[in-house]
Amino acid sequence: MKRVAILLTLSLMVALASAVSSFNYATCILQPVGNSGVSGNILIESRGGNIAFLTNLNGLTQTSHGMTIRTTGDIYGASTAGEVLGATAVPYDCSTVAGSIANVTNGVDGLYIKANLDISGANSIVGRVLAITDVAEGCNTTASATVLAQCVIGIGNKDFIPQGSGITPPASGIVNTIAYQAADASTPQSGICNLSPTTGNTVNGIVYFNLETNGSITVTAAINNLDTSSAHGIHIHGFGDLILANGSSVGGHWKTGSQVHNLPPNNTRELGDLGNVCVYESKIGYYKYNTDYFGNQNSVNNFIGRAVVIHAIRDAGFNATFGARIAQCVIGLGTATSHQTIPSTLSFASEPICTPDTTTTTGSTTTTTTTDATTTGTTTGSSSTIVPAFIMIISLISFLLL
Ligand SMILES: [Cu+2]
Structure with a gap:
């Protein structure tokens, strides 16, 4: 009897442990096309080898609409996301095509289950486009x-x-920024990010993460409507959770446990510390930086x-x-497609630190002004040289008086 009780307790503990470690959660916040x-x-949750999609949809006509997963993660335009994931299967059949999720309807609390997909591991759909269609x-x-x-x-x-x-x-359990695996992580990936303004702002643009042949990543960006x-x-x-339109649900910077915030190329900075956008032309901000700091992208x-x-x-x-x-x-x-390119005339020699263009010293207070940074400035009149000289003179006078 006692042995049975111990076995039951052990199996319950194993069940609880696996339940905790298998919690994987993703979100997709729809943007209208046109x-x-x-x-x-x-809201997307991993449930015992299946994926549950909980839909809350507005603005659809009262008929069924296709909900599909696409091959890429590019939402720049209505047709940039590629075909339905697995659509090359012959014959095309909703039950076997991985990206054919369900026919959905307008309103709240829709629940759709799809087998053979995941939001971690080799069958992950993280990083792909989810699309709602007209029919x-x-x-x-x-x-x-x-x-x-x-x-x-x-x-x-999860917060x-x-x-x-x-x-x-x-x-408690494995619910943090490093517990997930992106789609197709067996092959290192390039990435694309189509920026939208948070509440009350108008800034948009595109950020590319291009995988180079040596394994490094070149991050480039073109950003519109910046001050x-x-x-x-x-x-x-x-x-990658945009459920709050003010930007707070994306959490803190991408990092490992021991890293502290800093600018590139500091080698203890957080993984997500890309520095600044500070090169402008025709009111558009540009960014370019090559780095191997992200490590091997073929990882969780x-x-x-x-x-x-x-x-x-x-x-x-x-x-x-x-x-x-x-x-x-x-x-x-x-994808290999680039929607907005960086003018070849721009220089990124000092990026992405963005050395302030002018520094003026007023008494013991140093005020820094960063201006339209199409040129690289040097710091002049810094208090770092004035203050030590001042201290030396005072010390010398004190010494002579003594
Ligand atoms: Cu930030």
Whole structure:
């Protein structure tokens, strides 16, 4: 009897442990394509080898609409996300095509289950586009429907799961910024991130993460509607969760445990510390930086499915504040297509630190002004040379008086 009790207790402990470690949560916050007026949130949870999609959809006509996963993570346009994942299967059949999820309807609390997909591991859909189409899935044809709304599936932030959603995170366990694996992580990936403004802002743009042949990543960005009188912090944040429009649900910067915030190329900085956008031309901010700091992208801890955030002011590095989050996006699986290129005339010699252009010393206070940084400035009249000289003179006078 006692042995049975022990066995039961042990099996319960194993069950609880596996339940905790298998909690994987993702979100997809729909953006309308054109003036479709379709929006909504889709919460995605791993449930025992299946994926549950909880839909909350607005603006659809009262008929069935296809919900599909696409091959890429590019939501730049209505047709940039590629075909339905697995659509090359012959014959095309909703039950066997991986990316054919369900036919969905307008309203709240839709629940759709799909087998053979995951949000971690080899079958992960994190970093891919989820699309809602104008017509129901035909299930016997590959004919493409018109996309009404789309989003990139991002790593969910358990601290912002909507109340009453039916998704309950474990009190503790593997729920953090490094517990997930992006789609196709067996092959290192390029990424793309289509920035949208947070509430009250107008900033948008595109960030590319291009995988180079030596394994490094070149990050480039073109960002519109920026205030060009300042540099702007640019970071990768840990979660690709845009459920809050003010930018707070993407959490803190992407990092490992021991890293502290700083600017590139500091080698103990957080993984997501990209520095600043500070090179401007025709009111557009540009960014370019090549790095191997992200490490091997063929690992659980990569940037796909996380968020890029643009900040209101300059990131000055250690202990810095960088103001509000003015634009955000989920990093999706990239393609070879580039939608906005960087003018070849621009120089990124000093980037991404963005040395302030002018420094003026007033008494013992140093004020720094960063101006339209198409040129690289040097710091002049710094208090760092004036103050030691002042102290030396005082010391000399004191010594002579004694
Ligand atoms: Cu940030």
